[in-house]
Amino acid sequence: xxxxxxxxxxxxxxxxxxxxxxxxxxxxxxxxxxxxxxxxxxxxxxxxxxxxxxxxxxxxxxxxxxxxxxxxxxxxxxxxxxxxxxxxxxxxxxxxxxxxxxxxxxxxxxxxxxxxxxxxxxxxxxxxxxxxxxxxxxxxxxxxxxxxxxxxxxxxxxxxxxxxxxxxxxxxxxxxxxxxxxxxxxxxxxxxxxxxxxxxxxxxxxxxxxxxxxxxxxxxxxx
Amino acid sequence: xxxxxxxxxxxxxxxxxxxxxxxxxxxxxxxxxxxxxxxxxxxxxxxxxxxxxxxxxxxxxxxxxxxxxxxxxxxxxxxxxxxxxxxxxxxxxxxxxxxxxxxxxxxxxxxxxxxxxxxxxxxxxxxxxxxxxxxxxxxxxxxxxxxxxxxxxxxxxxxxxxxxxxxxxxxxxxxxxxxxxxxxxxxxxxxxxxxxxxxxxxxxxxxxxxxxxxxxxxxxxxx
DNA sequence: CTAGTTTTGTAACGATCGTTTTACTATATA
DNA sequence: TATATAGTAAAACGATCGTTACAAAACTAG
Numbered sequence: 277x278x279x280x281x282x283x284x285x286x287x288x289x290x291x292x293x294x295x296x297x298x299x300x301x302x303x304x305x306x307x308x309x310x311x312x313x314x315x316x317x318x319x320x321x322x323x324x325x326x327x328x329x330x331x332x333x334x335x336x337x338x339x340x341x342x343x344x345x346x347x348x349x350x351x352x353x354x355x356x357x358x359x360x361x362x363x364x365x366x367x368x369x370x371x372x373x374x375x376x377x378x379x380x381x382x383x384x385x386x387x388x389x390x391x392x393x394x395x396x397x398x399x400x401x402x403x404x405x406x407x408x409x410x411x412x413x414x415x416x417x418x419x420x421x422x423x424x425x426x427x428x429x430x431x432x433x434x435x436x437x438x439x440x441x442x443x444x445x446x447x448x449x450x451x452x453x454x455x456x457x458x459x460x461x462x463x464x465x466x467x468x469x470x471x472x473x474x475x476x477x478x479x480x481x482x483x484x485x486x487x488x489x490x491x492x493x494x495x496x497x498x499x
Numbered sequence: 500x501x502x503x504x505x506x507x508x509x510x511x512x513x514x515x516x517x518x519x520x521x522x523x524x525x526x527x528x529x530x531x532x533x534x535x536x537x538x539x540x541x542x543x544x545x546x547x548x549x550x551x552x553x554x555x556x557x558x559x560x561x562x563x564x565x566x567x568x569x570x571x572x573x574x575x576x577x578x579x580x581x582x583x584x585x586x587x588x589x590x591x592x593x594x595x596x597x598x599x600x601x602x603x604x605x606x607x608x609x610x611x612x613x614x615x616x617x618x619x620x621x622x623x624x625x626x627x628x629x630x631x632x633x634x635x636x637x638x639x640x641x642x643x644x645x646x647x648x649x650x651x652x653x654x655x656x657x658x659x660x661x662x663x664x665x666x667x668x669x670x671x672x673x674x675x676x677x678x679x680x681x682x683x684x685x686x687x688x689x690x691x692x693x694x695x696x697x698x699x700x701x702x703x704x705x706x707x708x709x710x711x712x713x714x715x716x717x718x719x720x721x722x
Numbered sequence: 723c724t725a726g727t728t729t730t731g732t733a734a735c736g737a738t739c740g741t742t743t744t745a746c747t748a749t750a751t752a
Numbered sequence: 753t754a755t756a757t758a759g760t761a762a763a764a765c766g767a768t769c770g771t772t773a774c775a776a777a778a779c780t781a782g
Contacts, residue, residue, distance in 0.1 A: 463690040470609065481678075500727065529769075751754105
């Protein structure tokens with residue numbers, strides 16, 4: 277053994293994460309990262325190998341400490357709309373209460389989707405797995421809230437012919453309709469993060485639209 | 500007078516636009532721009548002043564030749580859902596039929612929103628005006644299609660107390676509900692463009708979700 | 723044909739990029 | 753305490769960035 281590291285890896289990673297979150301991957305320079313973390317490039321390269329290595333660590337931390345905690349409520353198994361409402365209301369509150377000059381507005385991965393992910397396959401995979409995790413959690417919450425609609429009740433026009441109920445009690449058409457609700461909510465969530473850096477009020481409005489939609493579904497469901 | 504310009508400004512701008520569209524502002528280098536346009540930096544700087552000047556011209560062209568033509572159908576004044584359906588179906592078709600290696604996937608301005616617009620006020624203004632134009636067109640199309648709902652019919656839970664009809668025949672609650680529909684559609688449109696570069700099938704599915712939602716609204720409206 | 727003006731090609735600019743090297747310091751182990 | 757090992761600091765690396773300077777080339781106008 278030899279000398280010990282004088283800094284805590286996770287606080288450095290989180291400082292870097294906030295910088296990437298705020299400025300994007302390419303715009304965050306090594307000089308910026310030195311300033312944000314208080315470390316020299318020497319230490320950064322020793323610990324993370326490269327700028328990209330540090331970024332990957334930052335994304336991992338982002339998923340672990342920002343995304344996952346937000347999604348847990350969706351997996352609570354609540355049998356009413358409370359989990360869904362809590363998810364969108366808390367996201368709306370956070371968005372609304374952010375300081376104007378705050379780093380950490382919007383979503384690191386949404387920003388990634390428009391930037392890195394376009395031509396970097398690993399980055400694309402990370403973004404896609406995030407999207408898939410978000411939709412999965414939303415689907416779970418909708419289903420356990422009893423908001424997987426029987427197709428034709430909420431919107432008769434979308435009813436399919438020859439619909440058959442399956443072993444799990446969810447018909448094809450209902451499944452399709454559940455997917456549509458999942459997509460609507462995921463879409464509102466993602467576009468709110470996209471819009472957050474351009475028009476914060478509108479971002480909050482998008483999240484409130486999700487809440488209102490959930491309430492409508494719940495009011496119209498056969499409880 | 501002196502020597503005349505040998506190139507057509509708009510074809511150069513469009514070549515640059517496709518490069519920016521594909522790689523983003525920062526990642527598109529002057530060497531790339533030279534290659535894409537076939538011009539030397541000398542000519543580019545003479546004609547556009549700077550990289551940013553060329554980018555601004557590219558954005559202007561994008562709005563004029565890509566965005567506006569897509570939005571015109573929404574302003575046709577159709578009294579049914581056809582305009583809205585045509586907008587989303589045509590967008591879905593374009594997205595689905597795009598070659599894998601195509602430049603021009605997603606939306607130049609959506610990419611901008613996550614990149615430049617974060618710290619560049621002029622860019623933010625452009626993105627915001629695009630968002631506002633999109634929502635305006637969607638609102639117009641929804642209204643003339645008779646899809647500005649009387650609040651409480653489609654979703655009773657959102658009904659407000661003491662709602663009063665105004666001179667234009669649209670109640671407060673109905674207006675609020677119209678806004679929600681506008682936001683839902685705008686959200687699906689924007690998030691589809693965001694997701695297009697990560698998962699094309701899902702982007703198409705988001706656009707189809709919009710179409711299906713419109714059909715449901717139309718089927719449930721009191722025509 | 724000449725004079726004057728504008729476009730274009732080439733090259734170099736200084737700045738900054740991410741990365742590597744080198745030397746030095748600090749510490750755990752033996 | 754001696755030694756090996758690992759962390760840190762500073763500087764320099766080559767590459768690339770957007771931009772500019774300069775001069776040759778091309779063309780209009782007189």
